Amino acid sequence: MxxxxxxxxxxxxxxxxxxxxxxxxxxxxxxxxxxxxxxxxxxxxxxxxxxxxxxxxxxxxxxxxxxxxxxxxxxxxxxxxxxxxxxxxxxxxxxxxxxxxxxxxxxxxxxxxxxxxxxxxxxxxxxxxEGNEVTTAIPELKPKEFKGNFNENKIANIEEVKEKLEDNSAVLIDSRAKDRYLGETEPLYGKAGHIPGAKNFFWKNVLTKDGNWKKNGELEEHFASLSKDEEIIVSCGSGISACPNVLALKFAGFTNVKLYPGSFSDWISYEENKVETKEE
Structure with a gap:
């Protein structure tokens, strides 16, 4: 792949x-x-x-x-x-x-x-x-010039998330484990649950039982409830475990995908924002 x-x-x-x-x-x-x-x-x-x-x-x-x-x-x-x-x-x-x-x-x-x-x-x-070589040697680096143009269109901030959930113009994914999504446990944050309207797609489910990446067809099946015509915003706790889901969605042929970098930890930093504990 x-x-x-x-x-x-x-x-x-x-x-x-x-x-x-x-x-x-x-x-x-x-x-x-x-x-x-x-x-x-x-x-x-x-x-x-x-x-x-x-x-x-x-x-x-x-x-x-x-x-x-x-x-x-x-x-x-x-x-x-x-x-x-x-x-x-x-x-x-x-x-x-x-x-x-x-x-x-x-x-x-x-x-x-x-x-x-x-x-x-x-x-x-x-x-x-597989018995391959490892080392303790620190490599000598040869600096180069990296010029990158950051694509702002691939990220969503909290205002955009709120707006698009309200008018149903995007689907929000929560990439955390189901027990955290449902608020049954929360090891990292002061509030438990998920952003209202978010659907749960645990990021580890893009891997096989052996821990390997699933093939494209398997990933298409995994995300079959989502439409490739819809915009998808991917979140998690703090924008890290969302990234495997972004990659998996790309493997599965989804092109309109954004990352919400702040995710649940950003959402709950605003006291007025509600959280949900039931599956959606």
């Missing part, structure tokens, strides 16, 4: 010393923000550079805007250039397995117009499972 690279294909790419490839490790744990960087320092794929969800792939959280707002895109483009990426560079992103953080970086780069961006299908765990 486009936007995915197999373990075997990446291995051959490394064996053939193909130039102009940058591998990015984005392992992260929401409940232990230092765990990903520590894991990277312990070992990582050969040549990989680390990018941190909080420090690199997100802006600074404030009262409104959600827990992981988008980074300043000019600064982000500068960071991308510093690790050796320009528009001719092939970027391979990996997570612990097929997790949500790789999709976040894929979304950021895709929205900046970078076409050669791939997620390693299987991630670090898949790489290790």
């Amino acid at each position: 486009p936007y995915l690279i197999s373990l075997d294909r990446l291995k051959k790419r490394l064996e053939n010393n193909q130039d102009n490839t940058v591998i990015v490790d984005v392992r992260f744990q929401l409940n232990d923000p230092d765990a990903g960087r520590k894991a990277y320092l312990q070992n990582h794929l050969p040549g990989a550079v680390y990018m941190d969800l909080n420090k690199d792939l997100s802006g600074k959280a404030s009262k409104h805007g959600g827990n992981h707002p988008l980074p300043d895109m000019k600064m982000f483009a500068g960071k991308i250039g510093k690790i050796g990426i320009d528009h001719d560079t092939t970027v391979v992103i990996y997570d612990q397995a097929n997790d949500m953080f790789a999709a976040r970086l894929w979304w950021l780069l895709d929205n900046l117009g970078h076409e050669k961006v791939y997620i390693l299908d299987g991630g670090y765990e898949g790489w290790i499972k």
Whole structure:
């Protein structure tokens, strides 16, 4: 599938010393923000550079805007250039397995117009499972100039979400687990439930039981209740686990898809906003 690279294909790419490839490790744990960087320092794929969800792939959280707002895109483009990426560079992103953080970086780069961006299908765990080499060596980076044009049309803010829910001109998806969507549990935020009107599509359901990405036809079936003619706004808790759903919708042939970066954490930062706990 486009936007995915197999373990075997990446291995051959490394064996053939193909130039102009940058591998990015984005392992992260929401409940232990230092765990990903520590894991990277312990070992990582050969040549990989680390990018941190909080420090690199997100802006600074404030009262409104959600827990992981988008980074300043000019600064982000500068960071991308510093690790050796320009528009001719092939970027391979990996997570612990097929997790949500790789999709976040894929979304950021895709929205900046970078076409050669791939997620390693299987991630670090898949790489290790097949007995491939890992290292502790930190690569020497050759800075380049990355020029990106951020596509504002692919994001929705809270005003747009409210407006389009009110006039039924878009479908809002909540990508969190069903128990959080229903407000039965909430480990991260002061309120439990979901944005009224949101439909639940748990992001992990775009993967098979073995944790692999589902094929295009399987994803079309998964999203069969949605119309490709409708605008779809994808949310989650703070704009991270929404990204695998955005990617999966793209695989399934949906083209009118936006990310609500602030998501539920932004929604509940306004006291007047109601939350719902029943399935919709």
